[in-house]
Amino acid sequence: xxxTTITKLKPEPPKVIxxxxxxxxxxxxxxxxxxxxxxxxxxxxxxxxQQVGIPPPTIFAPPPTGKPMAYIHIAPDDSIxxxxxxxxxxxxxxxxxxxxxxxxxxxxxxxxRVQVAPVDPASFGHxxxxxxxxxxxxxVPLRTAGAxxxxxxxxxxxxxxxxxxxxxxAENGFVINTSTNAKLSYGSLAEDAAKVPVPANVKLKDAKDxxxxxxxxxxxxxRAKVTGxxxxxxxxxxxxxxxxxxxxCPVFGGKVVSFDATKTKAVAxxxxxxxxxxxxxxxxxxxxxxxxxxxxxxxxWDEGAGANVSSASIRQMFVDRTKETGxxxxxxxxxxxxxxxxxxxxxxxxxxxxxxxxxxxPMNCTVHAxxxxxxxWIPTQSPTTARAVIAQALGIAPEKVNVHVTFIGGGFGxxxxxxxxxxxxxAEVAKQVKAPVKAAWSREEDMQHDYYRPASYxxxxxxxxxxxxxxxxxxxxxxxxxxxxxDGVDSTGVSGxxxxxxxMPDILVDWREAKTIVPVSYWRxxxxxxxxxxLECFFDELCALGGKDPLEARRHLLTQNPRNARALNxxxxxxxxxxxxKKLPAGHFHGVALHPGALNAQIAEISxxxxxxxxxxxxxxxxxxxxxxxxxxxxxxxGAIVFGLAAATKGEITLEKGRVVxxxxxxxxxxxxxxxxxIEVYIVPSTESPVGAGESCNPTILPxxxxxxxxxxxxxxxxxxxxTMNLA
Amino acid sequence: MASIKFNLNGKPQTVEASPxxxxxxxxRDVLGMTGTKYGCGMALCGACTVHLExxxxxxxxxxxxxxxxxxxxxxEGLSSDASHPVQQAWIELDVPQCGYCQSGQIMTASALLAxxxxxxxxxxxxxxxxxxxxxGTYQSxxxxxxxxxxxxxxxxxx
Numbered sequence: 001x002x003x004t005t006i007t008k009l010k011p012e013p014p015k016v017i018x019x020x021x022x023x024x025x026x027x028x029x030x031x032x033x034x035x036x037x038x039x040x041x042x043x044x045x046x047x048x049x050q051q052v053g054i055p056p057p058t059i060f061a062p063p064p065t066g067k068p069m070a071y072i073h074i075a076p077d078d079s080i081x082x083x084x085x086x087x088x089x090x091x092x093x094x095x096x097x098x099x100x101x102x103x104x105x106x107x108x109x110x111x112x113r114v115q116v117a118p119v120d121p122a123s124f125g126h127x128x129x130x131x132x133x134x135x136x137x138x139x140v141p142l143r144t145a146g147a148x149x150x151x152x153x154x155x156x157x158x159x160x161x162x163x164x165x166x167x168x169x170a171e172n173g174f175v176i177n178t179s180t181n182a183k184l185s186y187g188s189l190a191e192d193a194a195k196v197p198v199p200a201n202v203k204l205k206d207a208k209d210x211x212x213x214x215x216x217x218x219x220x221x222x223r224a225k226v227t228g229x230x231x232x233x234x235x236x237x238x239x240x241x242x243x244x245x246x247x248x249c250p251v252f253g254g255k256v257v258s259f260d261a262t263k264t265k266a267v268a269x270x271x272x273x274x275x276x277x278x279x280x281x282x283x284x285x286x287x288x289x290x291x292x293x294x295x296x297x298x299x300x301w302d303e304g305a306g307a308n309v310s311s312a313s314i315r316q317m318f319v320d321r322t323k324e325t326g327x328x329x330x331x332x333x334x335x336x337x338x339x340x341x342x343x344x345x346x347x348x349x350x351x352x353x354x355x356x357x358x359x360x361x362p363m364n365c366t367v368h369a370x371x372x373x374x375x376x377w378i379p380t381q382s383p384t385t386a387r388a389v390i391a392q393a394l395g396i397a398p399e400k401v402n403v404h405v406t407f408i409g410g411g412f413g414x415x416x417x418x419x420x421x422x423x424x425x426x427a428e429v430a431k432q433v434k435a436p437v438k439a440a441w442s443r444e445e446d447m448q449h450d451y452y453r454p455a456s457y458x459x460x461x462x463x464x465x466x467x468x469x470x471x472x473x474x475x476x477x478x479x480x481x482x483x484x485x486x487d488g489v490d491s492t493g494v495s496g497x498x499x500x501x502x503x504m505p506d507i508l509v510d511w512r513e514a515k516t517i518v519p520v521s522y523w524r525x526x527x528x529x530x531x532x533x534x535l536e537c538f539f540d541e542l543c544a545l546g547g548k549d550p551l552e553a554r555r556h557l558l559t560q561n562p563r564n565a566r567a568l569n570x571x572x573x574x575x576x577x578x579x580x581x582k583k584l585p586a587g588h589f590h591g592v593a594l595h596p597g598a599l600n601a602q603i604a605e606i607s608x609x610x611x612x613x614x615x616x617x618x619x620x621x622x623x624x625x626x627x628x629x630x631x632x633x634x635x636x637x638x639g640a641i642v643f644g645l646a647a648a649t650k651g652e653i654t655l656e657k658g659r660v661v662x663x664x665x666x667x668x669x670x671x672x673x674x675x676x677x678x679i680e681v682y683i684v685p686s687t688e689s690p691v692g693a694g695e696s697c698n699p700t701i702l703p704x705x706x707x708x709x710x711x712x713x714x715x716x717x718x719x720x721x722x723x724t725m726n727l728a
Numbered sequence: 729m730a731s732i733k734f735n736l737n738g739k740p741q742t743v744e745a746s747p748x749x750x751x752x753x754x755x756r757d758v759l760g761m762t763g764t765k766y767g768c769g770m771a772l773c774g775a776c777t778v779h780l781e782x783x784x785x786x787x788x789x790x791x792x793x794x795x796x797x798x799x800x801x802x803x804e805g806l807s808s809d810a811s812h813p814v815q816q817a818w819i820e821l822d823v824p825q826c827g828y829c830q831s832g833q834i835m836t837a838s839a840l841l842a843x844x845x846x847x848x849x850x851x852x853x854x855x856x857x858x859x860x861x862x863x864g865t866y867q868s869x870x871x872x873x874x875x876x877x878x879x880x881x882x883x884x885x886x
Contacts, residue, residue, distance in 0.1 A: 228763020641863025
C-alpha cells in the first residue's frame with residue numbers, strides 16, 4: 001500500500017549508508033529495512049526558484065549546509081532504486097526524474113526501480129508538486145546526485161584496481177578499467193563507494209552526450225495503469241477500514257447547526273454519523289451504504305450571508321470594481337495618451353466564468369489514527385503540508401504521521417498546498433471513528449466544493465497607429481486574488497497579460513481584487529488560463545482594426561525585441577507546420593495564438609456547423625528548453641490542449657443562492673473523444689534549462705479557437721464558454 | 729442483504745450484499761478489486777466500465793442483483809499479464825497519463841474490438857465518447873485502438 005512501489009526492496013539491513021543520512025534513516029525507520037547500499041547526497045539548499053532561468057553550472061559545489069534531497073539505492077543484485085519526491089498525477093515525474101538521475105549515474109536503465117519518497121522534510125525538503133516545477137527544480141540537483149554517485153563508484157573501482165580514476169570509465173552500470181577492460185558492477189562496488197567522501201565538484205555531462213535525457217523512454221508507470229494495479233488514493237485499503245462520505249454546507253461559508261441521523265442510521269451498513277468542522281460525514285462499512293445514508297440525512301445548515309450571492313451579483317461586483325483604481329501591473333509609455341492619438345481604437349469587455357478542476361478521481365483521503373501514530377494514504381500534490389494538516393487535526397507531532405503518497409487521479413492544481421480540505425475531512429472523521437477510515441467525496445461534492453479557477457472580468461481598450469500596427473493596449477482587470485497581492489497587484493491574477501511580449505509604445509495593465517465567497521485557487525496555468533485568452537483575442541481585434549493579418553502583426557511586434565526570439569520562433573514553426581495562409585478545405589478556418597510566457601504557439605483549424613464549432617486540428621509549436629522525455633512532453637501538450645478546449649467550449653460553474661448549480665458531468669461536461677482534435681506537437685530542440693511543461697499549452701488553445709471563429713464568422717467571442725447561440 | 733452469485737473473471741463468485749448495491753461498489757469495497765474506478769456514479773464518465781456478457785456496461789449504475797448468474801469481466805480479468813491486445817497497444821503507445829480513467833477506457837475499447845475488428849475513427853469516437861479522460865489522452869487512445877485491432881488481427885492469423 002505504500003504505492004507506486006514498482007519493486008519492493010529486500011528486507012535486509014542496510015550494509016553501508018552515507019554517514020550524513022544514517023541517523024536520519026534509522027531514526028525514521030523508513031529505510032531501515034531496505035537492503036543493499038544507500039547513497040545519500042548532500043544537495044544544494046539553494047532554492048529552486050533561484051535556479052529557474054539560470055543556466056545549469058557544469059561544475060557544482062554543494063554547500064555543507066545543504067539538505068539531502070535525492071536518493072539512489074544500489075542493491076547487491078545491481079538493481080537501482082530511485083526515491084522520487086514529486087507526486088505522479090500523470091505528468092510523468094516518476095519517469096523524467098529517474099531519467100535525470102540515470103543519465104549522470106550511467107546505470108542500466110532496465111534495472112531502475114522507483115519508489116515514492118515518504119514525507120521527510122529533513123531529507124527531502126518541502127515536498128510539493130505545483131507550478132510545473134517538478135523538472136526545473138530537480139534539473140540540477142538530480143543530475144548532480146547521479147554524477148556524484150558515478151564519481152564515487154568510479155573511485156571505489158580505481159581503489160580496488162589500484163589505478164588512477166583517469167583509467168576508469170563508468171558505463172551502463174559498470175566501471176570499466178580502460179587499460180585491462182576489466183569490469184566491476186555497481187552493485188559489487190556500492191559498499192566501498194559509500195565510504196568515498198561525497199565529491200564536492202562533479203562535472204555534469206554536455207547535452208551532446210546524453211543517452212537517456214531527451215530520449216522517448218517509456219513511462220515507468222504504464223503497465224500498472226493498464227492492468228488496474230496502480231493504487232490511487234481511492235484504492236487505499238486497510239484492514240478493518242470504514243468508508244465515509246462527506247457533505248459540506250451547500251452555501252460557501254455556511255456551517256452545520258444540527259443534524260438528524262435517525263433515518264441514516266437505519267440504513268444497512270451505516271455505522272456512524274459525525275460532524276466535522278465544515279460539514280458532516282456518514283461512516284459505513286462500504287461506500288454505497290454511506291452514500292445511501294447521506295441521502296436520507298437531514299442537516300440544518302446555517303447558510304450565512306453567502307446565500308444571497310449569485311453569478312449575476314458577482315458579475316455586477318466585478319463591473320463596479322473595474323470603475324475603481326487598480327494596482328499597476330505593467331506600464332509602458334502612456335496608455336491614455338496612446339489611445340487619444342491612435343488612428344483607430346476599440347473597447348471591449350472580456351469575461352470568463354468560474355471553473356472546476358473536475359479530476360477523474362474525486363477528493364479522498366484515508367487515515368488510520370493508531371493512538372500515538374498515524375498512517376495516511378493521500379492523493380496529494382503537497383504531501384508535506386498534508387502531513388501537517390493531519391498532525392494538527394489529530395494533535396500529534398508531524399513526525400508521527402506516515403504519509404503514503406498514492407498515484408493521483410488528476411491534479412490540475414486541486415490537490416496542492418492551499419487545497420487540502422479533503423485531508424482535513426479525513427483526519428477529523430478518523431479522530432472520531434475508532435477504525436481506519438477512508439473519507440471520500442461524491443462527484444457532486446467534488447464539483448460543488450472545489451477551489452475554483454476564479455471568474456475574471458476585464459475592460460480592454462486598444463488602438464492602432466497610422467500604419468495599422470497595434471500601438472496601445474489598456475487592460476483593467478477585476479478578479480479574485482490568488483493570495484499573492486503585492487503593491488496592489490496579484491501577480492498570478494495578471495499573469496499572461498502583464499507580461500505581454502508585443503512591442504507597443506503604450507501599455508497599461510492594472511488589477512483590482514474582486515472578493516467573493518467562492519473559494520478559488522490554482523487551476524492548470526493559473527492566471528494565464530484566462531489572461532492569455534483576453535490578450536490574444538483582443539490583440540486579434542487590434543489586428544483586424546488595423547487591417548493586419550494576425551500572424552503578420554504578431555511577427556512584426558515580436559521582431560522589434562530580440563528577447564522575443566524564442567517566442568517568434570515557435571510562432572513561425574506553428575505557422576509553417578499548419579500551412580497558415582494556404583488554402584484550407586472549404587469551410588475551414590485558422591486561428592492563431594501565442595503564449596509568450598510559456599513559449600508555445602498554436603494554430604487551430606475549425607469549421608462551424610449548425611452553430612457549433614468543430615476543432616479539426618491543432619498545430620502546437622513548443623519550446624520548453626532541454627526536453628527530458630519527448631513522449632511525456634507531447635502527452636502534456638496534447639492533454640493540455642484537450643483540457644483548455646473544455647474551458648473554451650463547455651466549462652462554466654455558476655452560482656444561485658450561494659450554491660454551485662452544476663454537480664456532475666451532465667451539467668459540467670468536459671472534452672470528449674469525438675470533440676478531441678488531431679493535435680500535432682512540434683518541440684523545439686534546445687539545450688536551455690528546462691522549464692515547466694504541464695501548464696504551458698492549455699491557455700493558448702482558447703484564443704486559437706476563438707480567433708478561428710472570428711475568421712469564420714467575423715464574430716468576437718468575448719465571454720466564455722463559447723455558446724451555440726453566438727455562432728448561429 | 730442477499731447472497732448473489734455470478735461469474736467474475738471466469739470464476740464463480742458469491743457476494744453478500746444489498747441487491748441494490750451497484751456492481752462498482754461490490755467490486756471495490758466488498759471484493760477489494762479496485763481496478764474498476766468511481767468517477768461520477770451516474771454513467772456519465774465511463775471510469776467504472778466492465779464487461780457483462782462481453783458488453784461494456786457502467787458498473788456504477790448496474791445493481792449487483794442484475795448480474796446474478798452472468799459473466800462479469802473487470803480490468804483484472806482482461807488478462808493475467810497485460811497481454812490482451814488492447815493492453816499491449818496501450819503499453820506500446822504509452823497511453824495513460826494519470827491513468828485513473830484507463831481501466832474504463834480499456835474495457836470499453838476491448839468490448840468494441842470484440843464486435844468490430846477494424847473500427848474506423850468514427851466508430852471509435854462514437855463508442856469511446858462515453859469515457860472521459862480529463863488528462864486528454866484521446867488522440868493516443870484513438871491510435872491505440874487501431875493498433876490493438878492490428879495486434880488482434882495478427883494474433884488471429886498466427
